[in-house]
Amino acid sequence: MIDPKRWGVEPGYHDAMGAWREPGDEVVGEVLDAMGAQSGVDPYDGVPVLAVRLDHQLPPVAPGVLTLEDGATVRVDGQLPADLPLGYHQLHPDSDAAPFPLIASPGRCPDAGAPRWGWAAQLYATRSRASWGIGDLADLRRLARWSSGLGAGITLINPLHAAPPLTHQQPSPYFASSRCFANPLYLRVEDIAAGSTDGIDELAAAGRALNAERRIDRDRVWALKSAALEGVFARFGGDPDFDRFCHERGSALLGYATWSALAEIHGVPWQEWPAELRRPDSAAVQAFSSSGEGPRRIRYHQWLQWHLDRQLAAAGAEGGLMQDLAIGVDAGGADAWVYQDTFADGMRVGAPPDEFNTLGQDWGLPPWDPWKLRDAGYRPFIETVRAGLRHAGGLRFDHVMGLFRLYWIPEDRSAAQGTYVRYPYWDLLNILALEAQRAGAFVVGEDLGTVEDHVRAELAERDVLSYRLLWFEPGPPTTWPRQALGAVTTHDLPTVAGVWSGSDLDAQRRLELSPNEEGSEAMRAKLADATGSGDATPVEDVVDGAYRLLAEAPCAVVTATLDDALAVEERPNMPGTTTAWPNWSLALPSPIEDLETAPLALRIAEHLRRRSVAPPGG
Template identity: 35%
Template sequence: MKVSQRNKAVSAAGIAPSFINVDGEEQAISDETRQQLLAVMDLDRLAEQEAAPVPPAKVFRGPGKREMAVEGSGTFHWRLTTEKGKTFTGEVAGGETLTLPPRLAQGYHQLTLTQGERQWDSRIIITPRRCYEPEALRAGEKRWGALVQLYTLRSENNWGIGDFGDLEKMLAEIAERGGDFIGLNPLHALYPANPEGASPYSPSSRRWLNVLYIDVAQVEDFQQSKAAQRWWKTVKTQRALEKARDSEWVEYALVARLKLEALRLAWMQFRQRDAQDDAMLAFEAFVREGGDNLWYQAAYDALQCEKSADDTLRVGWPGWPGWPEAWHNTQLPAVQSWCDEHVDEIRCWMWFQWLAHRQFAQCWQRSQQLGMAVGLYRDLAVGVAEGSAETWHDPELYRMKASVGAPPDRLGPLGQNWGLPPMDPHVMLARGYQPFIDLLRANMRDCGALRIDHVMAMLRLWWIPYGETADKGAYVFYPVDDLLAIMALESQRQRCMVIGEDLGTVPKEIIGKLRNNGIFSWKVLWFEQERNGAYRLPQSYPRQSIASASTHDLPTLSGFWEAGDLALGEKLGLYPNEKVLKQLHEQRARQKKTLTKALRQAGALAEKQQEEEVDTQAMTPALNQAIHAFLAKTNSALLGLQPEDWIGMTTPVNVPGTVNEYPNWRRRLSVTLEALFADDEVDRLLKEVSRQRNSQ
């Protein structure tokens, strides 16, 4: 391929020639990296899209005249079938503009062009201008809620991991204190056969749920099964349960063993139900609705359990990449034969998914009964792991010879490699964006808001050629306007608002797009500083945002104030040298001093405290309350608060940049839900937050 042709192909593929580095300078991407990424993509697919007279999908936003160019020559016959089945026809010449019928409703319509024996299809998507926003927020009200990593919850009844039963109880407690929602970590399906692979941001599937969140005690067939109840009452089971409940960390392997054994016994009871039983009919409807995607998700979970016992497979390589090639995707004969021979086992895992979805839906319904405007918000991870059910079932959609991450920064000179194969934007377009639509629908189900992790991925992702370090990557652009428009359509249809996690390096070109699309920004207290270092006062926070003190990737309030995160980072060897650590401590001291000043200016510190010097070393209850009062005063329509901060916890739930150095995604709350909401200090804190939110 000639240089000019190669450069054209790289440009058409959306591979950026340069990026702005951590010093604010433009840095060129090497030709080698660009060619490596070009080789990763499906060039035949790109050529087909360029040669067609119309694109595979065309998105139109808002009202107005809708026209699209028709490439090629000769006369084309066209037929447009609307989402509701109405048909329009006509002719158009190549090189001319096709004007679509007026007053097309919002939704998905099908345009077909024919010329002789040849045919081309294009999905016409008509969308609203902005995402959905609850009436309470449109009316100017300000709401608050709890930000919860569900697995961290302790309770008197759970099995060593927070579950949907805990979530339902917590909703009532939050609502009683004036709260409006609970924001959750990604609930995506993980790896039951490899329960230690616990990161909710490296899931097996983003369309299905983590079955370890099932509240087993709620399951009717567990209650009715004599075998299950005998198992439950044994000394061995009760001792294992006590160990799981008492542990400081989530003991994932133990929790998985207990829950899966119990659920299998419950499944044996469920199988005895009559075919016309209401629960059986509901399950069968769920199976039909889930289709192939649910079938192969269940098959993957079942097959993983079988393969995990095979000592001949590669140790430490979870999932299908460690299996023989004959098992590397769902359409291979060995996989199909196995599925035919294990139908009941697959149905068992589909039943687990049904239980999880039914219990989560019950939580959503409870939030609505409590009058919550947002109720629940879910979190959509940026991708799936290499050895995931999604890549196993749909390898064409993912570029398996690349991984996404982040370019180098001062603390990570080689950048970050997240180990997640990227979705191919050209395959998404070729399929009329259906994979993206399916993903949104699955995650907007049974909730009032969806948080998009690393929302900048709508615009671009840092792709890294397989086997290279992250500094050898480049940005690949995505059809951001189309994706945001589709998000607005699904948001309105599902009545689910959208929150974009826009922390870190945010490209200027996406900031306005997110705002204009009605996507809420994320404002973290620690980062809300002016150029001179002063903390922004509450009235400066934008209305279209959610404010919080911290996130799951940052230290808790007490951890930040007492510099516990820096001490931990030093212990784990995260900093390149003593000079960097000293600079971080100096920066933290300045932040605490300027934050204290902002607390006083906002009137969040009591008069007595204004006259005295606030302790800059320890997080006191009074200072904790002052920071919560400051956040409650912010102009942000939403406010999210972490339970860890209500009780002064210092240990983080995740330390970015670590894998085995720290037990990420395992730290639990230090108290049970029952004790948390019986605490008078917590009760006063939350009621004061509610009062502040309602008084403005």
């Protein structure tokens, strides 16, 4: 008899409304099958990993030799050394037991420091007049420089995760091919081709012409940028910095680039490739990587990532870049191919029904199997977190509750027919703290939705900031905690203009999304009461009032969306839709050049700047 809880599978759960839900034995059985659970097998019999906090008393260990991350060795006789350095070490027991990873973590993430504020931007939407139809990393650099001049200390952006290098470009930044690498759509081509623009002038003109349409045509952008980048790469003769980058990113970059080169030939998902190419360690993949056109195409994708890294570093140098790490990846994408042995087949990640998503949510993402991830020494998780912190002073961890448990939905079942699976949060949080410490970055955990009480307590103890939203908090911003990021809204929720005009609720009705009518009306009433607005109050004044309130929050960090700064009515993403709403595809109605002088944006910035200079109670 298999004990589901021994495998971390929950037979039931309390939903966001407090009601107890049981998925049934069939659903639990399907989840266990996906894990490969068998009667008489203990999941703890796999490869052990010991993650310790250096700010806690160190646990006893078996006698043996500890190989430190830098290659030095230390003899341990039942007790770890008091001066154990941070890092990823290896313990070789004297017994016949196999060596196992020992992760030494600071336990806590870096403090966010003095109160700060910043813009929350959907980078793809934040175009300049020089953009090729989509916001890029040069636009981010300009946005960060402007923000810094206004007194902002951060710029929060959507995930920049890589999509497949194919004709059809995935619009959602939260449905990534790889979270370890970035999307070449965000490259500013002219910065790569500087001094050698022959052949791209016509492509650049066609790209800039796309700015005339508010709806972003990623497929057209990709076609133009690909043509230009291929031409520049053809003239690339090598660079020592490129070689260093490839060495630094190592096997993770090689695996991603190899998948990208194969995807150009065989498309996606990789599960439909010829059988001999479906594993990265196969002889056929090795042959592709070492002969014919394979090496050149692999080098091309490494080269793209090198330039993305350089342009991201330049943007980050303007100060306070805050990256966003999505909760999962596309089952048919690069990470799921490279790290395929750590994922659970036949399962998708989502969220159970709640008051704002009454049908539940199916995000279409495969979950990591917690036991297989541990057996891999957590390397895929380490690479993912490390990439999210690259050139950043802060990290937004999407759906941070996923470090504790994730809602698994078996294929061919509805979003309401899933259950939760537990994860080794102690190990994962220790890794997150270690990587954040090395990056010198604070961490914000997006903890909106169904959250267990102990989760927020554990995150707070780890110095991971919580989320507080004007739409959801019962009290005014003055009552919010310091250890949080405060905001009015997020990309999945209505803008202030959308709430005030009623257009957001109208859109949900039109799309037949079973909206929470009462909750939406209460949201508008709360906005009116909090800002002292009446039906005739102009939307710009309501937005101004909302951010005047937000400025009173004692939170370590507060953010204002560029959508609100331009009084945009449409939210960036409408959960529960695919093609019925232009998800992740609406540019801001004004380019950065006009945003920089927009009166409402400057009013918001002035409200929030004052809190950083003289925080409430200071």
